[in-house]
Amino acid sequence: MALVALSDVSLGCATEAPDAAPADASLEAVPEHPYPCECCKVGSLKYWEFGNCPPCDCAADGLLKSCDVYSDAVSLVWSNEDWNRELQVPDLELEWDGITKIKPGAFDGGLDSLEYLSLYGNEISRLEAGTFEGVETIDWLELGDNAISVIEAGAFEFECLHRLDLDFNTIASLEQTFEFPGAECLIILDLNENSMTTIDSGVFSNLNRLRWLDLGMNSISSLSVGAFDGLESLAVLFLYGNYLTRLEADTFENLTSLAVLDLWWNDVRSIDEGTFDGLDLTELNLEGNQALSTLPHSLLDMTNLRAVHLYNTSICANDTPALDPAFDDLVERGVLSCEETDTGSEYYRQQYLASEFFREEYSYDYYE
Numbered sequence: 001m002a003l004v005a006l007s008d009v010s011l012g013c014a015t016e017a018p019d020a021a022p023a024d025a026s027l028e029a030v031p032e033h034p035y036p037c038e039c040c041k042v043g044s045l046k047y048w049e050f051g052n053c054p055p056c057d058c059a060a061d062g063l064l065k066s067c068d069v070y071s072d073a074v075s076l077v078w079s080n081e082d083w084n085r086e087l088q089v090p091d092l093e094l095e096w097d098g099i100t101k102i103k104p105g106a107f108d109g110g111l112d113s114l115e116y117l118s119l120y121g122n123e124i125s126r127l128e129a130g131t132f133e134g135v136e137t138i139d140w141l142e143l144g145d146n147a148i149s150v151i152e153a154g155a156f157e158f159e160c161l162h163r164l165d166l167d168f169n170t171i172a173s174l175e176q177t178f179e180f181p182g183a184e185c186l187i188i189l190d191l192n193e194n195s196m197t198t199i200d201s202g203v204f205s206n207l208n209r210l211r212w213l214d215l216g217m218n219s220i221s222s223l224s225v226g227a228f229d230g231l232e233s234l235a236v237l238f239l240y241g242n243y244l245t246r247l248e249a250d251t252f253e254n255l256t257s258l259a260v261l262d263l264w265w266n267d268v269r270s271i272d273e274g275t276f277d278g279l280d281l282t283e284l285n286l287e288g289n290q291a292l293s294t295l296p297h298s299l300l301d302m303t304n305l306r307a308v309h310l311y312n313t314s315i316c317a318n319d320t321p322a323l324d325p326a327f328d329d330l331v332e333r334g335v336l337s338c339e340e341t342d343t344g345s346e347y348y349r350q351q352y353l354a355s356e357f358f359r360e361e362y363s364y365d366y367y368e
Helices: 036-042 297-301 325-334 345-360
Strands: 004-007 076-078 091-093 116-118 139-143 163-165 189-190 213-214 236-238 260-262 283-285 308-310
Touching: 297 325
Parallel strands: 091 116, 116 139, 139 163, 163 189, 189 213, 213 236, 236 260, 260 283, 283 308
Antiparallel strands: 004 076
């Protein structure tokens, strides 16, 4: 493999080549590698992809994570050995390996066919400029469940990135984060469970193809005017589990394609008339906003509205929506509901909805 595990790693590798190659006919044409310790450091090389690398027993699929040595690595750097630059794989999963840092250039060379890269569940805190040089062709980048708080300008540079997962990190600001080459192709952006308290104006203005945005389970208490500028294609917006108290007029202005808006378990107390002007939602989740007692009349103009979830709001204090008579038709048709939604884990429900939505919309197999 093209990545070498370094930084105070005790290799524990054999210092001499094995006496004999395994008795397997598939290995007859594989040259004997003079440095088995190097093989252990690197993982399953092109040279050794059908063999065992004592004492690591690296996997034949080219993934480093099965190497005992690699599991103790805390950083990744590039190996300059010529025999380590030929791996052509469509996906690479380096998950739950305790990686704390990726040095710029770690992926540079030999990974020209990569489409999916996952670094989920590591301990990366900072993405430096040039971090993903060499894998500009990837379509989906998974960086969830790390400790990322800083993303330097130049960290992301891609030809056309369709999905970016940054959930379960500690990102507090999105300023200039999405002004990178290839961002204009993004369709799915997951920022669930970070440390944001507000969404500033224009931070998503470069993402005019984005269809699915998850901002749930942050600490967002305010949305700046223009927070969602540029998101004319957005169909699904999750803001569940935040601290929003008021939705002002024009908050969702220009989200003309929005179909699903999830505000589950905020602290929304009032929704201004005009907040939903110009929207034609199919589903609105207001469940758990306990002090909410009224709804804007713009809901009456939504021709595709199928469900408004109002469980555990003041509107449903008596288990039946208590609103002015203008909403009677929506109540009678069951569009306004006081029943608790059967969500299980809200986060995984959203993942399921996203997979269903994009399978239907785009038939992308790997969004399942």
